[in-house]
Amino acid sequence: MKPKFYVTTAIPYVNAKPHLGHSYEMVATDVIARYKRMAGFDVWFLTGADMNSLNTERKARELGRDVREYVEEMADAMVQTWKALRISNDDFIRTTEPRHRRAAQECFRRAYENGDIYEATYEGFYCYSCEAYYDPDDLLEGNRCPVHQSPCEWLAERNYFFRLSRYEAALRKHIEEHPEFIYPESRRNEVLAFLDRGLKDFSVSRRSARWGIPTPTDPNQVIYVWFDALVNYLTGAGFPDHPEAFQKWWPCDVHVIGKDIWRFHCIYWPAMLMSAGIELPKKVAIHGFVTLGGEKMSKSRGIYVDPVAAVREYGADAIRYYLVREVPFETDGDFTWEAFVARYNADLANDLGNLLNRTLNLVRRHFGGKTPPIGEPTAEDVALAKAVLRAREEYCRLMEGFSLHLATDQAMGIVREANRYLADTEPWRLLRDERRDRAGTVLYHAMEALRWAATLLTPVMPDACQQIRAQLGIPEETPDLTRLEWGWAPSRESDRGGTPPLPAPAGSGGAAGRRFFCPHKEREDRRER
RNA sequence: GGCUUCGUAGCUCAGCGGUUAGAGCGAACGACUCAUAAUCGUUAGGUCGUCGGUUCGAAUCCGACCGAAGCCA
Numbered sequence: 001m002k003p004k005f006y007v008t009t010a011i012p013y014v015n016a017k018p019h020l021g022h023s024y025e026m027v028a029t030d031v032i033a034r035y036k037r038m039a040g041f042d043v044w045f046l047t048g049a050d051m052n053s054l055n056t057e058r059k060a061r062e063l064g065r066d067v068r069e070y071v072e073e074m075a076d077a078m079v080q081t082w083k084a085l086r087i088s089n090d091d092f093i094r095t096t097e098p099r100h101r102r103a104a105q106e107c108f109r110r111a112y113e114n115g116d117i118y119e120a121t122y123e124g125f126y127c128y129s130c131e132a133y134y135d136p137d138d139l140l141e142g143n144r145c146p147v148h149q150s151p152c153e154w155l156a157e158r159n160y161f162f163r164l165s166r167y168e169a170a171l172r173k174h175i176e177e178h179p180e181f182i183y184p185e186s187r188r189n190e191v192l193a194f195l196d197r198g199l200k201d202f203s204v205s206r207r208s209a210r211w212g213i214p215t216p217t218d219p220n221q222v223i224y225v226w227f228d229a230l231v232n233y234l235t236g237a238g239f240p241d242h243p244e245a246f247q248k249w250w251p252c253d254v255h256v257i258g259k260d261i262w263r264f265h266c267i268y269w270p271a272m273l274m275s276a277g278i279e280l281p282k283k284v285a286i287h288g289f290v291t292l293g294g295e296k297m298s299k300s301r302g303i304y305v306d307p308v309a310a311v312r313e314y315g316a317d318a319i320r321y322y323l324v325r326e327v328p329f330e331t332d333g334d335f336t337w338e339a340f341v342a343r344y345n346a347d348l349a350n351d352l353g354n355l356l357n358r359t360l361n362l363v364r365r366h367f368g369g370k371t372p373p374i375g376e377p378t379a380e381d382v383a384l385a386k387a388v389l390r391a392r393e394e395y396c397r398l399m400e401g402f403s404l405h406l407a408t409d410q411a412m413g414i415v416r417e418a419n420r421y422l423a424d425t426e427p428w429r430l431l432r433d434e435r436r437d438r439a440g441t442v443l444y445h446a447m448e449a450l451r452w453a454a455t456l457l458t459p460v461m462p463d464a465c466q467q468i469r470a471q472l473g474i475p476e477e478t479p480d481l482t483r484l485e486w487g488w489a490p491s492r493e494s495d496r497g498g499t500p501p502l503p504a505p506a507g508s509g510g511a512a513g514r515r516f517f518c519p520h521k522e523r524e525d526r527r528e529r
Numbered sequence: 530g531g532c533u534u535c536g537u538a539g540c541u542c543a544g545c546g547g548u549u550a551g552a553g554c555g556a557a558c559g560a561c562u563c564a565u566a567a568u569c570g571u572u573a574g575g576u577c578g579u580c581g582g583u584u585c586g587a588a589u590c591c592g593a594c595c596g597a598a599g600c601c602a
Contacts, residue, residue: 132602164602186534190600193532200602263602288599326541331534332598339541339554346554350567358564365563406543409553416553419568428563504565 005041006249007033008233010257011093013053014074018081019304020335021297024290027323028404029256030087034459035399040482044249046236048093049075050229055128057211067211071096084308086316086462093232103235104228105216110276112217116163122203125152131225159221160205167271168199174270180283182266183402184330187286191266230269252281262286285402288332305335317461318344324460325409329402351415353502356468358422359446366431371447371473372440380425381445385486387417388452395456411456418449447472448486455479467501
């Protein structure tokens with residue numbers, strides 16, 4: 001039986017359609033999920049939308065919209081965006097669903113019965129965008145939120161509190177005994193430092209709100225949105241309605257989240273689970289943000305990239321490749337169109353696309369499009385095979401450690417190696433010299449390297465890699481790392497006349513209709529001025 | 530202010546106690562011509578933020594400082 005792997009993203013609230021910054025987490029998590037499937041795991045990949053945020057409710061009312069209709073519409077937009085980006089999530093949860101309402105209420109009930117929920121009055125400045133109270137000291141002039149710069153409101157409510165303080169020691173113990181629980185280590189240090197300052201109980205209900213999930217103990221209060229939202233990870237695994245599914249998938253193997261919400265995932269969430277008597281997730285992996293030309297993306301300020309438009313223009317594979325290759329998981333990365341085009345041209349069109357094209361061109365012209373038979377391997381062939389095998393080892397190690405950008409580079413290293421191999425062995429010259437057998441062996445090895453590269457790149461560029469495999473004449477199948485062997489080559493026919501999966505930029509003599517500009521041309525233009 | 534990180538070739542990054550500090554991109558020059566004007570090779574001289582310290586030996590450990598980022602409910 002396959003081992004299971006349960007992976008989640010955070011569930012963004014649905015105030016607006018997602019931009020490219022939001023897409024990073026989805027793409028990165030998708031790459032992990034696809035990699036794990038390929039590595040032989042039974043994967044459950046959950047994402048979703050937080051529908052119960054008070055500021056979503058507020059936004060809907062501002063727009064004069066029916067709240068439920070509005071949040072559904074926004075969630076639909078999210079689903080469409082992820083679909084465009086080829087995100088392979090197995091489930092998409094909306095926190096308005098009955099299954100989630102039951103899960104959230106069950107968690108609340110368990111904490112209550114465990115004596116961790118009590119009533120008290122809370123007073124303080126509240127930011128609706130953060131859904132959090134602030135110390136007056138932390139506010140900007142005019143009691144404005146330091147994050148959103150919008151005015152906070154003074155709230156005084158009698159509501160429920162969660163006895164977080166009770167779990168301080170247990171949390172520290174768990175984090176110390178499980179160094180792998182929080183990735184990367186720098187974040188783990190931050191969490192431990194936070195714990196050192198002591199934990200305060202936090203309020204877990206809102207009396208003033210009508211939108212949200214009612215507490216099971218008082219129908220006039222709704223469950224605090226973070227308490228509610230975090231529970232989605234349980235709901236998605238089948239809690240509490242499907243104990244057999246829950247048994248299978250829980251504990252979660254990794255929660256992928258952004259650096260802004262670690263407090264909720266590394267402190268509140270484990271404590272909530274302890275209180276509910278549920279095992280903790282194995283890992284929380286915290287990623288950085290994608291900036292746009294060095295600036296934080298912000299829809300309201302007009303600094304953002306629309307992922308759907310970007311995909312329409314350049315394809316999901318190209319956008320995914322850029323995000324994964326250019327943005328290191330644990331730190332912030334930058335997006336610029338210039339860097340995007342440079343990456344695409346250099347790595348995808350020139351190195352990978354052209355390697356496929358030059359190899360298949362010779363195979364078609366001289367071997368009737370069939371995989372040439374393999375002859376006795378030479379030292380060059382063996383060296384290529386060894387380099388590919390080494391790249392695979394490194395790739396796996398890096399993937400497991402969330403170094404997605406370096407893992408991807410390992411796969412591209414195979415492509416570079418194969419281009420070098422062709423330059424060294426010169427199959428076109430061999431053909432001229434009537435050394436057809438040797439030329440065939442060389443092309444066989446080049447195709448093998450391509451097959452491996454396409455396999456390792458599949459999590460990042462599922463569609464392009466599928467096309468590459470098809471053009472290599474590999475029957476449609478789910479790539480399987482566990483059965484990937486060097487020298488697998490039943491006679492197969494390459495797909496004649498297929499369109500290039502990774503076309504060259506327009507203006508460079510490549511496929512028409514594409515909007516990539518050619519760097520060489522660009523340079524000439526500049527000189528003329 | 531406290532804490533946590535980061536600062537390595539023009540750019541993006543790897544190295545994290547041990548021979549002359551690496552890769553990719555970009556640049557220059559050369560080669561080749563199977564190919565998506567692509568590819569391959571060579572070169573490009575970065576005091577590894579600064580100043581001290583530990584060590585036989587430090588980008589790599591310690592301290593201070595400068596600059597950047599994050600966290601402090």
